[in-house]
Amino acid sequence: MADHVHLEYVVEGDNFVSAGSATESVKACLKGMGVKPEDVRRVAISMYEGEINMVIHANGGKATADIYMDKVVITLADTGKGIADIELAMKPGYSTATDDVRSLGFGAGMGLPNMKKYADECLIESTVGVGTKVTLVTKFSA
Amino acid sequence: MKISQIAQILEGTFVTGEELSDREVYSACGSDMMSDVLAYVKDQGVLITGLCNPQVIRTAEMMDMLCIVFVRGKTPTPEMVELAKQRNIVLITSPRRMFSACGKLYSAGLQSGAF
Numbered sequence: 001m002a003d004h005v006h007l008e009y010v011v012e013g014d015n016f017v018s019a020g021s022a023t024e025s026v027k028a029c030l031k032g033m034g035v036k037p038e039d040v041r042r043v044a045i046s047m048y049e050g051e052i053n054m055v056i057h058a059n060g061g062k063a064t065a066d067i068y069m070d071k072v073v074i075t076l077a078d079t080g081k082g083i084a085d086i087e088l089a090m091k092p093g094y095s096t097a098t099d100d101v102r103s104l105g106f107g108a109g110m111g112l113p114n115m116k117k118y119a120d121e122c123l124i125e126s127t128v129g130v131g132t133k134v135t136l137v138t139k140f141s142a
Numbered sequence: 143m144k145i146s147q148i149a150q151i152l153e154g155t156f157v158t159g160e161e162l163s164d165r166e167v168y169s170a171c172g173s174d175m176m177s178d179v180l181a182y183v184k185d186q187g188v189l190i191t192g193l194c195n196p197q198v199i200r201t202a203e204m205m206d207m208l209c210i211v212f213v214r215g216k217t218p219t220p221e222m223v224e225l226a227k228q229r230n231i232v233l234i235t236s237p238r239r240m241f242s243a244c245g246k247l248y249s250a251g252l253q254s255g256a257f
Contacts, residue, residue: 016195016196016197017196017221019196019197019200020197020200020201020203020204023200023204024200024203024204027203027204037206041204041205041206044204045180045204045205048180048200048201048204049177049180052197103195104176104193104195104197105174105175105176105177105191105193105195105197105198105201106176106177106197107177108175108177108178110177110178110180110181111177113181114177114180114181117181
């Protein structure tokens with residue numbers, strides 16, 4: 001038996017109807033595995049923000065979830081334009097989102113801060129012109 | 143408070159999920175900004191919003207919400223209704239504005255789960 005569950009998704013860029021479907025699938029899987037609702041929600045919030053970011057800023061990308069007994073590791077990798085100043089992007093309220101995105105209820109500059117707030121570990125690697133990879137680790141509460 | 147009471151207080155119309163209107167909810171959140179819902183909401187059963195797009199349904203699902211009230215007479219699209227149906231989320235549309243909708247529900251005893 002495998003020691004963990006591996007899930008993979010293709011996230012479509014600029015599709016605001018399907019945005020969030022990868023996260024919903026991971027959420028359903030965690031729920032089905034009996035993970036506590038609070039933990040499931042923490043994973044869902046941070047992954048959803050990351051997924052929305054890929055849809056908005058990076059023309060989509062690939063998402064993976066590796067679910068272990070005690071934690072889940074989410075990666076969100078894109079080949080978008082990259083983040084020039086990660087520290088600035090982490091600042092609550094800082095956003096480069098367009099008015100179109102704001103009209104969807106996002107683009108308030110809360111995406112990265114929310115990811116950091118809800119995940120136990122949040123690693124952002126980015127190269128301008130190459131892409132961004134976000135790794136989110138959420139440990140399940142005892 | 144039952145979802146049916148919410149609809150009644152807000153003179154709302156069920157768009158979908160009327161059969162689930164017996165469900166109890168204990169707190170609510172009013173926001174047009176989905177990132178704020180994700181940032182601040184803790185265990186809230188009802189989302190009151192003037193925003194009307196599929197991401198509202200997705201956000202409610204992420205937060206395990208049971209019911210969404212669209213204020214200012216906003217009507218969800220068929221696409222949104224379908225998403226809500228699949229997730230057993232009740233959709234209500236109300237002619238009330240955000241401020242009065244929240245005020246009426248708060249006065250009637252519905253709490254804000256987080257401050």
